[in-house]
Amino acid sequence: MPELPEVETFRRRIDAGALNRTVAEIRPGNDITHVELPDAAARARFEGHQFTQTRRHGKYIFVGSASGPWLNLHMGMSGSVRVYDTEDGDPDYARLVVIFEGDRRMAFRDPRKFGWVRVIDDPDAEIARLELGPDALEIDASQFADRIEGRGAVKSALIDQAKVAGIGNLWADETLYQTGIHPDTRAGDLSGKQRGDLHRTFGRILKAVCDVDAHYAELPDPWLIHRRKTGHECGRCGGTIESRKVGGRTSFYCPDHQERAT
């Protein structure tokens, strides 16, 4: 369920188990119709070489090889990365399998097939081409304040990857809940203090979720993530959680402590 923290967790798995091993082969996995994957020539560029570094920008992972090219992974709605030993067998929904010399493998899994894998030569050029804003864990307060503007809802602005890269539906809701801002508030109407609150809060939230490797059960009890259902009790006040569509996305919020837009 990949937003920035899940993607960061996948990146760390690659760092921990897939770097500095020679690639024997990269193979397409199971049931790959409708999945965008590198062709044979692109895959062959990695054979005999090692991956030496990873980067993450927003929800995108880059895995760089000593020979120059990078794998660029996007998880879509249901993608994940697994590093495992050959004897354990390829996981279900493995769409691309990297086979290292020895007994190690790395798979890109994607049950719903919204993700993809590409081979690129320059991550910075790719980030520009994808029109991604600064990464959510790197953007500073003044940059953020400048980028959150417009007539649309703050909820929509937070999940706009061109403004800030990495915040998705769940953590946008969590950020608004923890700052007491209603999701319908117009982005351009936010005060300087509110912009600062939002920046500080999503930074803290995303870091905390990364720190528990995106295991939601380990997050603090009052958080909205544990009560994303209409009628549940708010964890911060006596309110009752409600939901509504904002910018086409379901948004959960507490009408009691998240002030209605004026």
Add this chain to the structure above:
DNA sequence: TTCCGTGTTGATAT
């Protein structure tokens, strides 16, 4: 069985 969805894109509307 029917509905929903953690993401992104492209067409359409304002």
Add this chain to the structure above:
DNA sequence: TATATCAACACGGA
């Protein structure tokens, strides 16, 4: 032109 909305993508799970 800029901005906003919404269906579509494919599939598993509630």
